[in-house]
Amino acid sequence: MFSLRTRVFLFFCLMAASGMAILWGALWLGVSRNPDDLQGAMVLAGISGSFALVAITAAVWLLFDEIVVKPIQRLAASMRTRAHTGVEVEVDTHSARFLGDLAPAVHAVSKRISDSAMDTARAVASETARLAEEKARLTALLTEIPVATVLANAANQIVLYDGQAAEVLAQGGVPRLNAPLFDYFDEQSLRAGLGRMHKTGMDQRFKLQGLEQGLEFDAVLKPLDAGGYMLLIEGETLRTAPDATRPLVYDFELLSHQPTGDLASTPLRSLVYTVFDTETTGLLPHKDEIVQIGAVRIVNGRMVAGEEINQLVNPGIPIPASTTQVHGISDRMVADAPDIVRAAGRFHHFARGSVIVAHNAPFDMAFLRRHAERCQLTWDHPILDTVLLSAVLFGASETHTLDALCARLGIEIPAKHRHTALGDAIATADALVKMLPMLEGHGMRTFGDVIEETRRHGRLLQDLN
Structure with a gap:
């Protein structure tokens, strides 16, 4: 040789x-x-x-x-x-x-x-197990207290919510970390309570109005020395134990989070991402319809457990048998599902204030934008496409299907979840979480850096579509 x-x-x-x-x-x-x-x-x-x-x-x-x-x-x-x-x-x-x-x-x-990473991982796993045990105890303790607990930062964004609070927040939409409380409660009544709290520096008991007419809660505001405040919501309806899939959800790093207002210069890890996928009646956005929307959220570089959408959609047209063979969704399954107006509205609220991410985003967004006027929605969210991120990191000459990307990143998609909207959204989110530090390693640390680099590979999406 x-x-x-x-x-x-x-x-x-x-x-x-x-x-x-x-x-x-x-x-x-x-x-x-x-x-x-x-x-x-x-x-x-x-x-x-x-x-x-x-x-x-x-x-x-x-x-x-x-x-x-x-x-x-x-x-x-x-x-x-x-x-x-x-x-x-x-x-x-x-x-x-x-x-x-x-x-x-x-x-x-x-x-x-x-080998070195494995040694570190063992130590981290041991500490993680200890923290998980403490979190389970805290969750059990809060479950016994008939008070919904929400922790917010100085910018009125949600930092923590427990199971009871999740049920209250769900009346205004899917609960979301880092979302403004005004997405779930009447802004005027909440600001009035906050004004009295800031003026006196003491706890404030007040009537908190919901977004729906007639929805009202007995609430208490408690200021925190570290900044921000706690919102406690009382009531007999909160004595029911929370759903098992709704544990304590929090990220204390959000306490010090301050929105920059300049998206291009925002660090990648500081952004909130809504990763989604759709299943449709066919591959033609100008005439086919959505039958399922799946979405998850990434905050501070990690996927937030429990914050997801898994929504069947009534397309208003028959689903071809050949398409049902791909995603398993039939006319019978969507007969009682909401139409695109309600489903798109729920997803739009879920994605508010975040960067929308999808694998081949132009395809999925085309279905939503076609009905934008009918739904009275404006899809002006910033968008990232994992096809282009894959091209930036692995070279344009490689294969950039979702399966190929997951294989390169060691992500396994269970067969029963492949070609389901939520399953593919979770796989795409896993891929994004792994690619964020890789992008930073390439010197792309802000959203503007990534957008500038992905524009060089736009032809890939034209070829895919």
């Missing part, structure tokens, strides 16, 4: 030999065709030699791209995946076989990183 230096040397020898062969061959061709016309012979030799040089250069470039550039890109992508996500991606040593000892060296370094 030749060493890498020898291979490169032989590669350039081949280029030199090819150039010389083309030069002498062109001269011979020119002289043999025009033995009595030296000028004509030189012109013919120059033209034929130029075409031959262009051809050999193109061939050499294709060969170099295939055996050097692409393998290096794959090695770099696998290294970044391991470094930033902890996923044990298999190093493709076969495609990098012409790069000498580089691939085995990358494999050795990656293995050392993985």
